[in-house]
Amino acid sequence: NAGVTQTPKFQVLKTGQSMTLQCAQDMNHEYMSWYRQDPGMGLRLIHYSVGAGITDQGEVPNGYNVSRSTTEDFPLRLLSAAPSQTSVYFCASSWASRGEKLFFGSGTQLSVL
């Protein structure tokens, strides 16, 4: 049982490049989400999904796309990276019912030059 697996751990992009951050969980969680963590800002929700084929926007969705084709995977896409997207990104999952513990991935440190 690997839990929540995120790749890559580190990534450097040039402005305008695109990339996909991968997230997979093997706990059969219905709920998956992406957060970004910036100094002094806490964890801010980017996008989330309550099941395959269902996604919705969080607090800071601009510049990011997501899809949920399977229960296990929830990739985050940056279509045209900007320096403002330099951050640490965490994927997290939980069971769908409200009031459930979030399981976090190990994070991706992204730098956009």
Added chain:
Amino acid sequence: GENVEQHPSTLSVQEGDSAVIKCTYSDSASNYFPWYKQELGKRPQLIIDIRSNVGEKKDQRIAVTLNKTAKHFSLHITETQPEDSAVYFCAASPMGRSGNQFYFGTGTSLTVIP
């Protein structure tokens, strides 16, 4: 949407002393309040949580209190140890939304001085 404020942003205590971190929330529909600990370079880990039908919960040296009327909740760490040094985040999760939308505070960096 929900707004969670957390104070203080930094906290230094002597080993053995107590530490208290406070959070307020704005959405009366929030009914689940977890606390996460994040060590440097690591992922956040849940350390304790409380639901809105409970006023206090304790787990060894860690306790959380909730005042629904005032919309605030607090983390209490007693007999602090150097390994308690980390960033602590509070969060609130409103009822009635689709899925678990967690709104996090901005974090408290706790340093325990040996």
